[in-house]
Amino acid sequence: MTTLDHHATTRPIPNPKKSLITKLNMGTGMVVGIIFALATYYLINPHVDQSVAQEYNRQLLATMFMWSLGFMIGIGAFIGPFRWLIGKDLTDEENLYLAGDGQGIKRYFKYCTDHKVVGIQYLVGVMTMLGVGGTLAMMIRTNLIMPGSKFVSPIIYNSLVGLHGITMIIAMIIVATGPFGNYIMPIMIGAADMAFPRLNALSWWVLFTAIPVLCSAWFLGGIPTGWTAYAPLSVQAGPGMNAFIATIIIFAISTAVAGANITATVVAMRAKGMSWNRVPIFVVGATVSVALAIPAFPTFMVSMIMTGLDRTFATTFFDANFGGSGWLYAHLFWIMGHPEVYVILIPGVAALMEIAPVFVRKPLFSYNAAIMGFAGIAGLSVLVWAHHMYMSGWMPMLNGPFMVTTEMISVPTGLIFLVLLGTLWRGRPWMKLPMLGVYAFLWNMLVGGITGLYLSDVPADNYLHGSMYVTAHFHYTLMGAALTGALAGLAFWFPKMTGRMLNERAGYISFWFVQIGFQILFLGMFIAGAEGQPRRVSDYAKTFATSNMVSTIGAYMIGIGMIVLLWAVVHSWRFGKIAPMNPWGSKTLEWTVPYPVPLVNFDTPPVVTSDFYGYGKAEK
Amino acid sequence: MAPTPGEKLTNFFKRRDVIIASALGVAITALTVIIGGWWYTKWMPTALSTDMKSIERLMVIFTWISAPVCGTVVAITLYTFFNRHKGDTPPEDGPAIRTRGPIVILWSVVSSMLCLVAVVYGLIELNSAEGKAQADAPHAMIVEVTGNQWVWNFHYPAQDVTTDKLMLPINQPVEFRIISADVNHSFWPVQLGVKADANRYQVTLADTTPNKLGTIDVKCAELCGLYHAYMETTGAVTTRADFNNWVTAQGGHTA
Numbered sequence: 001m002t003t004l005d006h007h008a009t010t011r012p013i014p015n016p017k018k019s020l021i022t023k024l025n026m027g028t029g030m031v032v033g034i035i036f037a038l039a040t041y042y043l044i045n046p047h048v049d050q051s052v053a054q055e056y057n058r059q060l061l062a063t064m065f066m067w068s069l070g071f072m073i074g075i076g077a078f079i080g081p082f083r084w085l086i087g088k089d090l091t092d093e094e095n096l097y098l099a100g101d102g103q104g105i106k107r108y109f110k111y112c113t114d115h116k117v118v119g120i121q122y123l124v125g126v127m128t129m130l131g132v133g134g135t136l137a138m139m140i141r142t143n144l145i146m147p148g149s150k151f152v153s154p155i156i157y158n159s160l161v162g163l164h165g166i167t168m169i170i171a172m173i174i175v176a177t178g179p180f181g182n183y184i185m186p187i188m189i190g191a192a193d194m195a196f197p198r199l200n201a202l203s204w205w206v207l208f209t210a211i212p213v214l215c216s217a218w219f220l221g222g223i224p225t226g227w228t229a230y231a232p233l234s235v236q237a238g239p240g241m242n243a244f245i246a247t248i249i250i251f252a253i254s255t256a257v258a259g260a261n262i263t264a265t266v267v268a269m270r271a272k273g274m275s276w277n278r279v280p281i282f283v284v285g286a287t288v289s290v291a292l293a294i295p296a297f298p299t300f301m302v303s304m305i306m307t308g309l310d311r312t313f314a315t316t317f318f319d320a321n322f323g324g325s326g327w328l329y330a331h332l333f334w335i336m337g338h339p340e341v342y343v344i345l346i347p348g349v350a351a352l353m354e355i356a357p358v359f360v361r362k363p364l365f366s367y368n369a370a371i372m373g374f375a376g377i378a379g380l381s382v383l384v385w386a387h388h389m390y391m392s393g394w395m396p397m398l399n400g401p402f403m404v405t406t407e408m409i410s411v412p413t414g415l416i417f418l419v420l421l422g423t424l425w426r427g428r429p430w431m432k433l434p435m436l437g438v439y440a441f442l443w444n445m446l447v448g449g450i451t452g453l454y455l456s457d458v459p460a461d462n463y464l465h466g467s468m469y470v471t472a473h474f475h476y477t478l479m480g481a482a483l484t485g486a487l488a489g490l491a492f493w494f495p496k497m498t499g500r501m502l503n504e505r506a507g508y509i510s511f512w513f514v515q516i517g518f519q520i521l522f523l524g525m526f527i528a529g530a531e532g533q534p535r536r537v538s539d540y541a542k543t544f545a546t547s548n549m550v551s552t553i554g555a556y557m558i559g560i561g562m563i564v565l566l567w568a569v570v571h572s573w574r575f576g577k578i579a580p581m582n583p584w585g586s587k588t589l590e591w592t593v594p595y596p597v598p599l600v601n602f603d604t605p606p607v608v609t610s611d612f613y614g615y616g617k618a619e620k
Numbered sequence: 621m622a623p624t625p626g627e628k629l630t631n632f633f634k635r636r637d638v639i640i641a642s643a644l645g646v647a648i649t650a651l652t653v654i655i656g657g658w659w660y661t662k663w664m665p666t667a668l669s670t671d672m673k674s675i676e677r678l679m680v681i682f683t684w685i686s687a688p689v690c691g692t693v694v695a696i697t698l699y700t701f702f703n704r705h706k707g708d709t710p711p712e713d714g715p716a717i718r719t720r721g722p723i724v725i726l727w728s729v730v731s732s733m734l735c736l737v738a739v740v741y742g743l744i745e746l747n748s749a750e751g752k753a754q755a756d757a758p759h760a761m762i763v764e765v766t767g768n769q770w771v772w773n774f775h776y777p778a779q780d781v782t783t784d785k786l787m788l789p790i791n792q793p794v795e796f797r798i799i800s801a802d803v804n805h806s807f808w809p810v811q812l813g814v815k816a817d818a819n820r821y822q823v824t825l826a827d828t829t830p831n832k833l834g835t836i837d838v839k840c841a842e843l844c845g846l847y848h849a850y851m852e853t854t855g856a857v858t859t860r861a862d863f864n865n866w867v868t869a870q871g872g873h874t875a
Contacts, residue, residue, distance in 0.1 A: 154850075158845070158846065161843075225843065228843075230843070232803050232804070233844065325822075326819055327819070360700075361711055362717060363717065365719060366718070366719035367718075369724050392817045392824075393798075393816060393817050393823075393825075399746065403739070403742055403743070404743075407739045410734075421692075421696045422717070422719075425700065426714055426717065427714040428700075428712075429700055429701070430705045430710055431701075431704045446694070450683075450686040450689070453685075454682050457678060457742040459749060461815075462675060462815050463815070465806070465841060466815065532810040536848065540849065541852075584710070616713045616716030616717070
């Protein structure tokens with residue numbers, strides 16, 4: 001009899017009668033959120049003149065934040081802290097209720113503290129965001145199919161670019177640490193739950209409130225600034241910009257909470273015997289990533305608060321006419337922006353490092369080199385931000401030093417390659433879907449890494465900066481490498497998260513469509529960049545016609561592949577083959593628990609006596 | 621990727637996997653070197669200045685520096701891919717190689733050396749460009765570039781000409797003084813290999829010496845609002861005589 005049966009049969013479903021928490025869910029959250037938003041909007045309304053941009057911005061920003069606050073109150077996020085305020089706490093029964101024990105599908109719509117529920121919430125949220133961002137990308141590429149295309153107007157095109165950018169960046173930041181960091185990681189380290197379960201629920205639902213805010217940008221005139229939101233363009237931009245500002249501030253709160261939670265969990269809640277040199281590499285990667293995010297995102301938040309103040313109260317942080325500086329914004333943004341790309345990349349790579357040993361049936365090659373690679377990348381990534389500003393005119397004399405630090409990142413990145421290649425060498429890889437991801441990653445990261453070398457070089461950047469070449473480069477690293485890693489992780493952990501196997505045939509079809517389409521799309525874009533096409537343009541000269549046509553064809557192939565993948569995930573989740581407990585023969589702890597994973601994960605806390613890469617027979 | 625401890629190097633190099641992977645690696649490196657020799661220059665527009673020429677050269681050399689990395693990664697990837705295990709059950713366990721100290725060190729040293737070559741080469745180029753700019757500065761022709769939403773304006777103070785076409789005489793050092801009247805723009809005369817942001821109330825400097833006749837496409841490389849895509853103009857590198865005629869036609873005066 002498993003723990004789950006035990007839960008299902010002998011323990012009564014907790015039912016703390018008369019407790020408010022049983023009444024609250026996503027629906028009440030939305031109702032209270034909307035009431036708060038409307039009340040704020042109409043209470044302020046008599047006092048503002050909507051034709052004055054600053055006053056209208058104040059009204060909109062206040063409305064957006066009050067929606068978020070109202071939603072969190074309505075879903076019951078503050079019941080616990082409120083009890084503390086009056087010197088009490090939740091009862092045990094209420095805590096158990098919050099963990100969603102025995103509540104079936106309803107718990108996914110509640111303020112549920114179970115890390116597995118939060119993981120699924122993140123997974124669905126991320127897939128939704130990727131779907132929206134991908135649709136926007138299809139519209140962008142459709143408009144660029146030929147010069148002079150009038151699929152959308154320039155103002156809508158700029159909004160598409162901005163929304164595609166920020167939606168994808170937010171989705172990619174949480175694509176691996178959200179679903180797998182929450183669902184799998186605590187089981188992987190042998191913990192019963194996250195260190196702060198209520199904060200875990202908070203991080204997801206706060207993020208959830210950002211989604212309608214971001215969507216509202218559509219109805220407020222869009223985000224015409226791209227996801228970089230450079231001042232003074234962002235100060236000049238219309239009311240849609242407020243949605244961007246509010247989204248980023250809310251998102252920064254969510255990542256700070258999630259980052260602190262994941263770090264604390266890994267530091268404090270590892271199973272007995274899991275010393276630092278036995279921690280699975282995915283856990284290391286997720287921790288490095290969120291630890292890097294903790295200092296990075298607050299600067300983004302600060303830059304957005306300052307932009308918001310410039311827009312609402314006429315401060316002049318970024319207005320050079322009154323002693324401010326647009327470069328200040330660029331600095332704050334890129335001090336977040338460059339660590340951020342590694343926040344995205346590292347968990348994806350780490351998932352692949354977890355996958356490779358299982359399918360090659362060999363130990364991870366040089367665990368220490370992997371750690372050094374992550375640490376080196378994380379350490380250097382905070383010292384390279386100004387390579388985004390070579391051409392900005394800010395301190396040309398510092399271009400040299402920033403070029404040196406940037407190119408140095410290729411050394412720890414090389415270690416990542418060494419670890420994966422060393423694991424593959426002399427092995428006979430079992431070419432299941434997750435393993436294909438390792439191969440796709442190696443190729444895409446190779447292209448992404450080498451093209452990064454040209455961009456890091458100041459003289460070459462004189463030509464390449466701000467061109468389509470940059471766009472192609474970072475799509476290779478973020479999509480080709482990080483998203484591939486996350487999707488391989490999805491294929492790998494799908495049996496544990498849903499209890500069913502992912503449809504293999506559909507998975508292969510999707511994989512090849514996406515990867516081949518990807519090469520075509522960005523090959524075309526590299527060429528367009530080398531030919532001299534600036535990025536973020538809604539139209540272009542005839543000289544770029546061929547390369548853009550090629551790109552659009554590739555984009556449609558990716559679109560087809562992604563639709564197949566979506567079908568595969570949805571279909572397999574409902575009707576897929578029932579998965580055995582450990583379909584891949586992996587040695588990590590998450591495969592030692594049954595599906596559905598019991599509430600506290602393990603019947604008896606596991607004891608770790610070796611690391612998890614003990615594959616392989618002794619060498620002859 | 622390394623000899624098993626105790627294995628003789630001669631035996632190591634007789635192993636089938638080592639021979640095939642090495643051959644693949646050499647072939648792919650050679651292929652990358654050959655393709656890298658013309659790939660970027662094929663797509664990049666005609667260079668009208670030494671800056672653009674050196675960028676083209678740099679793209680080629682950086683591809684060559686990356687070629688061994690590309691060869692190693694692709695060779696091992698391809699070899700193991702074709703050596704894959706087919707079937708629905710997991711394969712037999714492979715050799716339990718935890719790490720190979722010498723290989724990790726060799727890999728780190730070689731990749732650091734390649735990185736160092738790229739860094740040193742880039743710094744030398746950067747330094748020579750700056751040195752040339754300083755040497756040219758005293759007798760450079762000044763062009764004040766102003767970015768507006770969404771047009772470029774060029775003012776030639778010495779000639780007293782204001783225009784929206786970038787006309788430059790050949791072999792005459794130019795200093796661009798770039799500023800914006802509103803939001804950030806990025807001044808990009810494509811064929812000259814020059815780029816610099818236009819910031820509000822802050823002048824940015826850029827310089828070059830056109831050394832070939834031809835047309836210039838001027839674009840904006842920083843998203844600047846609604847018609848960013850259409851913020852472009854043309855220009856030309858002309859002979860000194862043609863330039864003087866043009867200045868006179870614009871109502872300016874030649875030096």
